[in-house]
Amino acid sequence: MNCAYCHIEITETKIYIRDECPACGRDLHICLNCDFYDQNAYSQCRESIKEPVQDKEKANYCDFFRAAKTGLAHVGKESDAVKKLNDLFN
DSSP: BBOOOTTOBBOOOSSSTOOTTTOOOOOOSSGBBBBOOTSSGGGGGSSOOOOOOOOSSOOOOHHHHHOOOSTTTTOHHHHHHHHHHHHHHH
């Protein structure tokens, strides 16, 4: 997995709630580093979770967390279009 912020490769096989990136010091057990994170999905998660995580950038106790192969892997052209629309109407 790569850190969602500094993009350094994290070689740990298991990420725990208190783990931090050795380069930038940010939390690693976050939605942005999860394989199920999808900016275009409902609640930005491809898993059926009972209580959506509100802050995707802070450590959380989600049981579905699985380290993504790369940081923000599921952000694509559609999310860019959604971002532009949100910027336009905000």
